[in-house]
Amino acid sequence: MSGTITLTQGLNQAIDEAMAADDTVFCLGEDVAAKQGGGVFKITSGLTEKYGENRIRATPISETAIVGAAVGAALAGHRPICEIMLMNFVGVCMDQIVNHAAKLRFMSGGQTNVPMVLRTTTGVGVGFGGQHSDMLEAWFAHVAGLKIVTASNAADAKGLMRSAIECNDPVIFIENVISYGLTSDDPGKDHRVPLGKAAITREGTDCSIITYGRTVMDALEVAETLEEEGISVEIVDLRTIAPYDEETVLASVRKTGRAVTLHEAVKPYGTGAEMSAKIHEELFNELKAPVQRVGGSFSPVPFVALEQDWIPSKSELADAVRTAVNWKK
Amino acid sequence: MTDQAIDRDKLLDIYTRTTKVNRTDERFRELLMQGKIAVMYYCVRGQEVVSASAMAALNDDDYVVCTYRGQGEQTAKGVPMEAYWAECLGKATGTCKGKGGTMHITHPETGVMVTTGVVGSGLPIANGLAMASQNSGDGKVTIVTFGDGAANIGGFHEAMNMAQLYKLPIVFVCINNRYGEHTAYADHTDSVNIASRAEGYGMRSAHVDGTYVEQVYPAIQEAVDRARAGDGPTLVEAMCYRMQGHFFGSDFSYMPPEHIEEMNAEDCMPKLRNYMLEAQFTEAELDAIIADVDGQLDVAVQAALDAPFPDASELRKDVFEEEIAA
Ligand SMILES: Cc1ncc(C[n+]2csc(CCOP(=O)(O)OP(=O)(O)O)c2C)c(N)n1
Ligand SMILES: [Mg+2]
Numbered sequence: 001m002s003g004t005i006t007l008t009q010g011l012n013q014a015i016d017e018a019m020a021a022d023d024t025v026f027c028l029g030e031d032v033a034a035k036q037g038g039g040v041f042k043i044t045s046g047l048t049e050k051y052g053e054n055r056i057r058a059t060p061i062s063e064t065a066i067v068g069a070a071v072g073a074a075l076a077g078h079r080p081i082c083e084i085m086l087m088n089f090v091g092v093c094m095d096q097i098v099n100h101a102a103k104l105r106f107m108s109g110g111q112t113n114v115p116m117v118l119r120t121t122t123g124v125g126v127g128f129g130g131q132h133s134d135m136l137e138a139w140f141a142h143v144a145g146l147k148i149v150t151a152s153n154a155a156d157a158k159g160l161m162r163s164a165i166e167c168n169d170p171v172i173f174i175e176n177v178i179s180y181g182l183t184s185d186d187p188g189k190d191h192r193v194p195l196g197k198a199a200i201t202r203e204g205t206d207c208s209i210i211t212y213g214r215t216v217m218d219a220l221e222v223a224e225t226l227e228e229e230g231i232s233v234e235i236v237d238l239r240t241i242a243p244y245d246e247e248t249v250l251a252s253v254r255k256t257g258r259a260v261t262l263h264e265a266v267k268p269y270g271t272g273a274e275m276s277a278k279i280h281e282e283l284f285n286e287l288k289a290p291v292q293r294v295g296g297s298f299s300p301v302p303f304v305a306l307e308q309d310w311i312p313s314k315s316e317l318a319d320a321v322r323t324a325v326n327w328k329k
Numbered sequence: 330m331t332d333q334a335i336d337r338d339k340l341l342d343i344y345t346r347t348t349k350v351n352r353t354d355e356r357f358r359e360l361l362m363q364g365k366i367a368v369m370y371y372c373v374r375g376q377e378v379v380s381a382s383a384m385a386a387l388n389d390d391d392y393v394v395c396t397y398r399g400q401g402e403q404t405a406k407g408v409p410m411e412a413y414w415a416e417c418l419g420k421a422t423g424t425c426k427g428k429g430g431t432m433h434i435t436h437p438e439t440g441v442m443v444t445t446g447v448v449g450s451g452l453p454i455a456n457g458l459a460m461a462s463q464n465s466g467d468g469k470v471t472i473v474t475f476g477d478g479a480a481n482i483g484g485f486h487e488a489m490n491m492a493q494l495y496k497l498p499i500v501f502v503c504i505n506n507r508y509g510e511h512t513a514y515a516d517h518t519d520s521v522n523i524a525s526r527a528e529g530y531g532m533r534s535a536h537v538d539g540t541y542v543e544q545v546y547p548a549i550q551e552a553v554d555r556a557r558a559g560d561g562p563t564l565v566e567a568m569c570y571r572m573q574g575h576f577f578g579s580d581f582s583y584m585p586p587e588h589i590e591e592m593n594a595e596d597c598m599p600k601l602r603n604y605m606l607e608a609q610f611t612e613a614e615l616d617a618i619i620a621d622v623d624g625q626l627d628v629a630v631q632a633a634l635d636a637p638f639p640d641a642s643e644l645r646k647d648v649f650e651e652e653i654a655a
Binding site: 059106 | 423435436442
């Protein structure tokens with residue numbers, strides 16, 4: 001093992017290695033094949049040449065047909081990786097995700113299952129505006145039968161993608177446009193990060209920040225700043241957003257006695273609300289302060305001028321931690 | 330199409346399948362009427378020959394995707410009667426352990442992969458099954474059935490285009506019963522028929538009278554054979570009638586008297602019976618098939634009535650591969 005990989009390379013390698021190991025793994029989505037340049041974000045670059053056009057299928061702009069085909073192929077025992085170019089476009093294929101991918105195992109009494117991955121990209125901060133930027137993980141977290149995964153770094157992206165492909169249930173794999181260029185030490189071939197297991201990205205004793213994806217980087221920066229003020233922050237990177245690793249989250253908060261949830265998605269009804277509720281239910285008597293939540297503004301994502309006002313800022317996060325730490329009962 | 334288009338063995342096979350569908354429908358309505366069972370049931374009276382012919386055109390391990398009104402495809406494809414009835418009554422011994430119900434019968438062993446309750450959602454999924462067959466070269470064909478109303482949902486358009494683009498081994502069977510819930514065809518669609526839409530996708534199509542076995546079976550069999558040979562998909566539109574309300578017990582006073590008169594005159598069951606007699610099958614032979622099916626139904630229904638309901642712990646199972654902790 002030597003050198004580094006980008007998050008893009010991590011995803012590409014995970015898919016490549018999975019396709020080499022298992023003939024039933026295949027990709028489908030808009031622009032994903034070699035003729036189209038290997039995808040808008042190049043995740044499937046170089047794979048058509050190796051695996052052919054049946055296994056890297058460039059599709060028409062037909063999200064319902066794309067996800068539906070992934071569901072059907074998965075029912076037949078294949079492991080499709082479908083791509084919805086940008087997360088907001090799930091609005092046109094929700095039925096296939098929510099009524100079919102998520103429910104067919106249960107409704108069939110376990111006779112069938114849907115081992116598919118739905119890859120999708122999103123993210124605030126690059127000026128894509130109101131219909132190309134939303135983090136919509138909470139929509140899916142509300143549906144039984146779906147796993148939702150996102151990576152905060154390149155090595156995890158590789159390991160989580162491989163585990164998602166090998167998972168026997170449908171996985172929504174969320175990528176963040178801004179994170180594609182992040183680099184990690186190369187974790188090597190066949191790297192896997194188990195689904196459902198959070199990582200303690202930074203250990204601390206005063207307050208836990210529970211987050212995932214792009215905002216893990218923000219949390220790390222804020223933790224450094226607060227360290228100078230004498231506040232010791234622990235960071236929990238969920239990696240699997242749903243169903244999330246309650247054990248690790250609760251253990252961290254039991255230790256620190258304080259928690260701040262952080263996500264780029266809008267704050268109301270977000271995953272932070274669910275975790276906050278759970279922490280209060282389980283640890284009320286041990287908490288030194290009420291759980292604080294930080295999230296995006298409750299408005300559509302604006303165009304460039306207002307984007308940084310919309311996005312949860314590092315100063316907001318730092319303030320939330322200070323509020324928790326300075327809480328007087 | 331000539332009478333010779335269907336050989337005697339196949340004809341007998343279709344008759345047997347049709348009888349299963351028809352007697353199952355009759356039994357369902359009888360039990361519901363008597364109040365012995367109380368579940369949602371979408372009657373298939375008037376469509377039996379289409380479903381039976383379509384399933385008779387498939388191999389045992391070929392795939393089927395159907396709808397809430399899928400009893401015909403399910404029983405004709407061979408879902409075991411006991412497991413079928415148990416599922417319909419929500420019992421633990423059902424195909425889906427009683428967790429799917431009448432609208433979600435699944436039985437992969439007989440190729441019944443999905444029964445969807447969402448109009449038009451089966452088509453994109455059926456493409457995926459066909460795509461898996463195309464990728465692996467397993468030689469299977471997928472049939473997806475759907476109604477006339479379903480031809481107006483976006484997924485129909487997306488799925489038709491995609492299937493033709495990739496030349497998938499699939500047959501789209503539109504069971505045009507001339508109504509979508511309470512809305513007559515002419516009030517939801519101005520296309521002369523659904524089959525004509527295939528041309529816009531570059532797809533082959535057939536438009537047949539589904540009340541005549543000699544029309545519908547050869548059309549679907551040809552489409553299946555072409556799909557299996559790698560010659561791509563076909564849209565087959567089979568005209569028929571929904572001779573009951575949208576679901577059991579629902580009102581159908583909105584059907585004009587002329588329509589009701591027409592559908593009674595065009596009933597596929599007496600037409601099939603006559604066709605069989607013309608093909609030199611005897612009344613006694615045919616009655617024996619009916620009696621045999623009725624006997625199987627007696628056993629299956631009783632077993633389903635006697636079977637236990639699923640345990641509440643089932644709520645935590647099959648959500649994911651791993652059971653959810655209590
Ligand atoms: C997407 C969606 N919209 C509406 C319904 C409610 N609904 C159930 S069946 C039906 C009529 C469908 O008509 P058609 O496709 O002709 O099938 P048929 O019931 O005649 O077999 C409607 C509107 C539904 N199940 N799914
Ligand atoms: Mg109809």
